[in-house]
Amino acid sequence: MIKRLVLLFLALSPFLAYAATGCDLNDPDRDVKRLFPTSTGYKTSYASIQKSGGKATLAAVEKALGDKFGGLYETIDAPYTIYTIYKGNSVIGYVHGVNQKGAYGGLQVFLALDTKGKITGFYYQKLSSKNAAKFKAAAFANQFTGLSLADFATLDIKTGKGTGKAALIKNPSTATDKDFLNTLRGVKKNLVLMNVFIYNK
Amino acid sequence: MTDIQIQAKDLSKVYVRGSEKIIAVNKITLEVDKGDFVSFIGPSGSGKTTLLHLLGCLDDPTSGELSIEGRTVVSDGKSLPESKLSPLRRKLFGYIFQKFYLIPTLTVKENILLPFAFHRKPGLAMTANEVAERLGLSKRLAHLPKELSGGEMQRVAIARAIINRPRILLADEPTGNLDSKRSEEISEILSDLNRSDGLTIILVTHNPKLATKAHRIIELQDGRII
Amino acid sequence: MPTISGIAYKNLRRKRIRSILTILGIALSTWVLVSLLGFNRGYENSLNKDIDNLGFQVLLTAKGCPYEAATLMLQGGQGLRYMPENTVDSLRADKEVEELTPMLMQTVFDPGKGEEGGVVGYLGIDPATYPKMKPYLTFREGKWFSGENSMEAVMGFESAELEQREVGDQILIPGKNVEVTVVGILNRSGTQDDGTIFMPYKSLQKIFGVQDKLTSVGIKLKKTANINAYEEKLYTIPDVQVVSIAQVKNTISNLVSTARVMVMSIAIIAILIAMVGVMNTILMSVWERFQEIGIMKSMGATTSHIFRLIWLETTILCLFGGIIGSLLSVVLAKATGALIRYILPYSPTGSLIRIDAPLVLESMGIILFIGLLSGIYPSLRAARIKPIEAIRSSEGEL
Numbered sequence: 001m002i003k004r005l006v007l008l009f010l011a012l013s014p015f016l017a018y019a020a021t022g023c024d025l026n027d028p029d030r031d032v033k034r035l036f037p038t039s040t041g042y043k044t045s046y047a048s049i050q051k052s053g054g055k056a057t058l059a060a061v062e063k064a065l066g067d068k069f070g071g072l073y074e075t076i077d078a079p080y081t082i083y084t085i086y087k088g089n090s091v092i093g094y095v096h097g098v099n100q101k102g103a104y105g106g107l108q109v110f111l112a113l114d115t116k117g118k119i120t121g122f123y124y125q126k127l128s129s130k131n132a133a134k135f136k137a138a139a140f141a142n143q144f145t146g147l148s149l150a151d152f153a154t155l156d157i158k159t160g161k162g163t164g165k166a167a168l169i170k171n172p173s174t175a176t177d178k179d180f181l182n183t184l185r186g187v188k189k190n191l192v193l194m195n196v197f198i199y200n201k
Numbered sequence: 202m203t204d205i206q207i208q209a210k211d212l213s214k215v216y217v218r219g220s221e222k223i224i225a226v227n228k229i230t231l232e233v234d235k236g237d238f239v240s241f242i243g244p245s246g247s248g249k250t251t252l253l254h255l256l257g258c259l260d261d262p263t264s265g266e267l268s269i270e271g272r273t274v275v276s277d278g279k280s281l282p283e284s285k286l287s288p289l290r291r292k293l294f295g296y297i298f299q300k301f302y303l304i305p306t307l308t309v310k311e312n313i314l315l316p317f318a319f320h321r322k323p324g325l326a327m328t329a330n331e332v333a334e335r336l337g338l339s340k341r342l343a344h345l346p347k348e349l350s351g352g353e354m355q356r357v358a359i360a361r362a363i364i365n366r367p368r369i370l371l372a373d374e375p376t377g378n379l380d381s382k383r384s385e386e387i388s389e390i391l392s393d394l395n396r397s398d399g400l401t402i403i404l405v406t407h408n409p410k411l412a413t414k415a416h417r418i419i420e421l422q423d424g425r426i427i
Numbered sequence: 428m429p430t431i432s433g434i435a436y437k438n439l440r441r442k443r444i445r446s447i448l449t450i451l452g453i454a455l456s457t458w459v460l461v462s463l464l465g466f467n468r469g470y471e472n473s474l475n476k477d478i479d480n481l482g483f484q485v486l487l488t489a490k491g492c493p494y495e496a497a498t499l500m501l502q503g504g505q506g507l508r509y510m511p512e513n514t515v516d517s518l519r520a521d522k523e524v525e526e527l528t529p530m531l532m533q534t535v536f537d538p539g540k541g542e543e544g545g546v547v548g549y550l551g552i553d554p555a556t557y558p559k560m561k562p563y564l565t566f567r568e569g570k571w572f573s574g575e576n577s578m579e580a581v582m583g584f585e586s587a588e589l590e591q592r593e594v595g596d597q598i599l600i601p602g603k604n605v606e607v608t609v610v611g612i613l614n615r616s617g618t619q620d621d622g623t624i625f626m627p628y629k630s631l632q633k634i635f636g637v638q639d640k641l642t643s644v645g646i647k648l649k650k651t652a653n654i655n656a657y658e659e660k661l662y663t664i665p666d667v668q669v670v671s672i673a674q675v676k677n678t679i680s681n682l683v684s685t686a687r688v689m690v691m692s693i694a695i696i697a698i699l700i701a702m703v704g705v706m707n708t709i710l711m712s713v714w715e716r717f718q719e720i721g722i723m724k725s726m727g728a729t730t731s732h733i734f735r736l737i738w739l740e741t742t743i744l745c746l747f748g749g750i751i752g753s754l755l756s757v758v759l760a761k762a763t764g765a766l767i768r769y770i771l772p773y774s775p776t777g778s779l780i781r782i783d784a785p786l787v788l789e790s791m792g793i794i795l796f797i798g799l800l801s802g803i804y805p806s807l808r809a810a811r812i813k814p815i816e817a818i819r820s821s822e823g824e825l
Contacts (some may be wrong), residue, residue, distance in 0.1 A: 071591055104599035104606070105590040127539040128590070128599050136539075259725065260815045283730075283813075291727025298818060302722040306437040311429040318429045320727040361726065373818075 023073075023097040023108055024081045026125060032085060035112040035121045036093055041086045047197040050077040057196060064192045066157055067185065073099035073106075082197060091115055096194050097125060100186030103178045104128040109186035111144075117199045118148045122187065129179050134172040143169045149191040149199075157185040206369065206401055207233040207256055212265035212275070213424075214251050225251040227424035228265070233403060235368075238395045240404040240415035248424035249405045250373055256403060257294050257371040258286050269293060270368070291320050295362030295370045299377035301354040303346040303361075309333075310342040313360045320365065332360040336390060352383030359390060369401040370394065376408050388414050431732065435739040438712065449708040450748040453794060456694075456701035457752025461790040462763045462780055463694045465756070469764075469781035470683070482560030483528070483645035484654055486670040487518070487661060507532065509640040510667060518644060521660075523652035528556040531628040532642040533635050537601035547601065549580075551628030560647060564620060569594035569611030575627050581611040585621040598624070605634050690770075698794075701748075702801040709741055709805040720809055721817020734810040741802025742795070749791040749798075757782055 025031045032042045049058050058076050062068055069075070083095040097110035105128030112121030122144035127135060134140065147165055155162035160171070160181055166188075171180040214226040225248045233239055233256070241249035254260035255267065264278035270293065274281055281289070303312045313329050333339045336356040346354060355375060362370060372391065376384035388411045394400045404415060412418050420427050439446045489508035515529050531551035538544040554572045558564065572579045582592055592598060592609045599606060607626065615621055632638050648657060654671065661669045713720070720733055728736075756763070764779040 071593075073591060099591065101591040104597050105592070124539070128537065128601065129539065130599060130604055132539045254815055254818075259818065287724070287727070287729050290725065294725075296722075296725050298722075300718075302718055304434070304719055306441050307429055307434065311433075314428045315434075315723070316726040318431055318434060319723065319729065319732045365727070 023099050023125075025083065025095065025097065025110070028083060031110075032083060032095060035095055036085045036087075038087055039085045039092060040088055042095075043084045043086070045082050045084065047080045047082055047193075048077050049193075049196070052196055061189075061192050061196060064153075064195075065185070065189055066155075071101055073101075080193060080197065082194075093120060094194065094198060096190055096197075098186055098190045098193065100182055100189065102128060102182050104130075107179070107182060107186055109183060109190055111187065111190050111194075113194060116148070117191070117194065118146060119144050119187075119191075121145070124183075127179075129173075129177070131173040131177060131179070135179065135183065137172060140170075140172040144187065149188075149195050152184075152188045152191055155184065155188060157181060157188055160184055204235040205232050206235045206237070206270055207231070207403075208266075208268045209256065210266040212252070212255055212267060213263050213278075214248070214255060214260065215263045224424050226255060226262070229424070229426060231256075231419070231426070233369075233401060236395070236399045236401055237417065238392070238402045238404070238415045239417045239419060240406055240412040241419050241421055242406060242409075242412050243421035247421040249421045251424075252421065253371055253373055253403060253405050257296060257369075258290050259296075291316070291365065293368050295365070295367035297355070297358045297362050297370070297372045297375050299374035301346075301358040301378075303354055303357055305346055307345075308342065309338060309344050309346070309349070309357050312346065312357055313338075313342075313364055315361055316365050327364055327366065329360075329364070332364055336360050350383070351379050352386055355379060355383070355387055356390065359387070359394075363394065363400070367400070369403065372402065372404045372406075374406055375404070376406065376411055381410075384408055384411060387411075431736050432739050435736055436743060438716070439740055439743060442712065445708055445711075446744065449704055449744050450751065452701045452704045453745055453748025453798065454752035454755060456697045457749050457790060457794050458755045458759070459694045459697045460793060461753055461756035461782060461787060462760070463690060464786055464790055465760065465780040465782040466690075466763075466767055467687070468786070469779045470687075472781060473779060474680070482562075483526075483647045484672045485646040485648065485658060485661070486643055486672075487514075487646060487664075487667050488643040488670065489641075490666045490668050507534070507642060508666075509637065509642060510644075512639045512641050514641065514664070514667075515644055517664075518646065521657075523648050523657050524646055525649045525652075526556060526560065526647045528553050528560055528645045529628060529641045530557075530643045530645060531631050531637065531640065533631050533637070535600060535602050539601065547624070549600070549624050549626050549631055551631035552625055554627055557625075557645075560645060561620070563616055565614045565616075567612045567614045569609070571611060572627050573610065576629050576633070577610075577627055578605065578607050578630055579610040579626070580607045581613065581625040582609055583613050583621040583623045583625075584615040586624050587612040600634060603634055690767075698797060701794075702797055705741060705744060705798055706801040706805060708744070709737060709802055710808070712740070713737060713805050713809040716809075717812060718817045720812050721814040724812065725814040725818070730810040733812070734806045737806035737809045738799065738802050741798055741806070745795050745798030749794045752794070753787045753791060757787070 028042065028044070032039055049061060054076065058069065080096065080098070084091055085093045085095065093115060094113045095110065096113065097108050100107040100109050105126075107127055108125035110123050110125050111119055114120050122141045124136060129135060151164040152162075152166040154164050155166045158181065161167055166184070169184070171177070173180055209229060209231045211228045211230055212226060213224065213228050216223040216225055227248070229252060241252060243249050251260065255262050258269070258274055258280075261280040262275055262278060265275060266273070266277070267275035269289070272289070274286070274289070280286065304315065307315065310329050310333070313332055329342065330339070333342055336359060338353065338356055338360060341349060341353060341357075346357070349357065355378075359375075370391075375391070376387050379387065391402055391404070391411075392414045395402050402415075404411065406412050487510075489510040491508045512529065515527060518524060518527055530553075532548065533551065534546050534548045536544055537547045540547065554575055558571055567584065569581070571581060580598055582590070582598075587593075587609070590598065592612065594609055594612060596609045597606045598609060613620065628641070632640065648654060658669050658671055661667065723733065760778075760780045760782055767779055
């Protein structure tokens with residue numbers, strides 16, 4: 001009883017109030033093995049727009065994304081966790097997730113990427129939606145495989161229209177469900193940031 | 202009629218060092234009159250300084266009698282308690298020593314006035330300026346001891362010793378650390394104090410010139426007057 | 428004209444570095460002492476305030492039901508137990524009760540949370556009574572619910588951040604497919620409320636189909652009420668458990684008292700060290716001035732004069748050290764608080780260290796007293812110096 005009371009009070013402690021606002025894998029060991037079955041290990045690193053050039057970089061990212069950064073997760077110093085995947089001594093890819101505001105809550109959009117920036121895997125680590133099952137279905141996720149930032153370049157994330165392959169991705173849910181566009185924005189943001197942090201470093 | 206100020210009878214002081222007994226002062230009987238100027242001479246270890254300390258109530262004798270201005274200070278080898286000696290000392294005596302013992306953090310003026318911090322003879326005491334003028338220290342009052350010459354330091358010590366107008370001045374080798382010219386100055390000052398103020402002076406010295414200023418020269422050897 | 432205090436003061440300036448170091452030592456002890464005494468009072472005060480902030484002194488929950496959302500989550504959302512809503516009415520009849528607020532906790536499994544899903548908790552509250560009991564909950568955005576049956580939510584700072592919600596946004600109660608509008612986001616309060624999603628309890632009853640049921644009732648007693656006696660009375664109600672904040676407070680106090688004893692021991696050691704330092708400084712200075720003191724005695728200084736002189740030096744050292752230390756403790760109160768917060772297992776919010784004039788004076792008194800105590804021995808030694816010993820030691824002649 002007493003122990004639980006103490007636990008309770010520790011829970012009240014203000015220390016816990018300051019959690020990091022990054023986007024980490026829930027279980028990196030398991031997740032990495034699932035996304036890169038041939039991997040032998042991974043390294044975790046942290047990046048932020050602030051550390052990668054500051055305001056100029058932020059402007060460039062917003063331009064590439066076609067939207068302004070806003071809200072709690074899209075600050076200039078928000079930390080991003082990048083998992084670099086190894087097979088032996090050589091890098092075989094990356095895993096990177098971003099937070100994206102959704103219709104009913106925060107989305108966590110994770111991408112597995114190869115060394116050239118091509119998507120090899122897409123999944124939601126977190127999603128609140130009435131149509132969660134449709135969004136999480138393989139049929140939807142598979143449409144992202146093989147795409148890279150170039151395919152999203154002309155995609156207008158506010159309408160979902162554009163000339164690249166990304167514009168061909170089909171909305172798994174109802175036409176009014178905003179989470180489709182939210183997801184596209186999350187994926188594009190993810191790619192743009194990875195371009196800044198890794199591929200175009 | 203002579204006015205006997207200090208009367209010592211069979212005064213002895215014995216030190217015990219390990220198993221050795223040293224008789225520093227050996228049954229000395231002596232009278233000093235008011236206004237007298239006495240100098241003790243003798244080789245080192247002859248007991249002259251010890252005798253001075255005994256007469257000045259700084260040290261307790263082993264045996265004998267001592268009275269000062271009619272008051273018994275030592276009776277049958279027993280001194281008055283410290284609480285009675287202390288007021289006696291400050292009332293009657295002024296002391297100067299070979300080393301001047303000035304307080305290094307105080308100015309000349311403060312050093313001269315130091316006795317007032319503890320005691321001031323009402324109506325009797327001189328002012329610092331009076332004393333300083335008399336001893337040629339007027340221009341040095343604001344200085345610190347380290348800025349003075351040896352002669353000046355001893356003059357400050359004398360000034361300090363007489364500011365409360367003692368009746369007896371005890372001087373232990375007052376010129377011991379000074380060159381001949383400065384020694385001469387100090388001798389003059391002491392003679393003058395004796396002459397014009399009627400101050401009784403008892404002096405211990407190696408300096409024959411200084412000794413001759415005295416009315417009486419008492420030579421000691423092995424704790425006895427010879 | 429020189430005075431004894433003047434001589435004492437000037438002497439301390441003679442060995443400046445030594446005096447400064449000694450003063451510094453005393454200042455540090457004073458700082459430690461003031462801070463710790465301040466802490467003893469500030470801590471108690473802050474803890475009481477924290478407890479008051481909880482709003483109710485007694486929490487009545489259905490027997491076996493976890494009493495806080497945090498615990499509930501740790502248990503995976505299992506183990507909810509209920510009491511009938513009309514319990515509130517019988518409780519309200521008691522004269523010792525000032526205010527009470529019904530609460531209903533609900534959890535739901537959200538398959539979209541993480542790989543395997545996770546538990547989301549909701550705290551149903553009464554918009555009429557709950558906000559009054561938690562006056563420290565302030566809004567960053569929006570306000571409390573528009574009605575007791577509204578499909579609205581108020582989110583704690585953390586939960587809003589996690590879900591990236593703003594006022595006007597929707598949240599979804601998974602499984603129930605109910606959309607709820609966010610009407611308010613709270614400021615960070617430093618309590619578990621930061622991670623809580625609040626809803627009107629009547630709405631939750633409807634959504635989850637637990638009409639006329641509650642999980643807990645928060646009870647605020649009148650100031651005059653006897654909490655222990657009241658708790659005893661509550662135990663006569665069947666199938667409830669009573670969680671008393673007084674109990675929690677005791678636990679915390681016990682937890683902290685160990686740390687406090689440790690810190691106090693350190694303080695005492697610091698003071699002892701300072702004391703020995705003072706004694707050493709003064710003794711050294713006495714031996715160095717052996718002859719000076721002897722000469723002073725030959726010119727009429729009495730034992731009590733010398734005692735006063737040396738004691739005054741001690742007093743000056745302690746006074747300066749005390750003043751500097753007190754200033755230090757006032758200026759550094761915040762930093763010291765942060766340090767203690769870091770050391771202690773649990774610290775309440777609010778200022779940990781309370782320093783005011785009486786406390787500073789009290790500490791200065793203690794330091795001065797201890798300083799004077801440590802000055803006694805050197806002063807006595809100095810006062811006992813005989814002029815002849817001092818002179819003989821230097822002239823080296825018989």
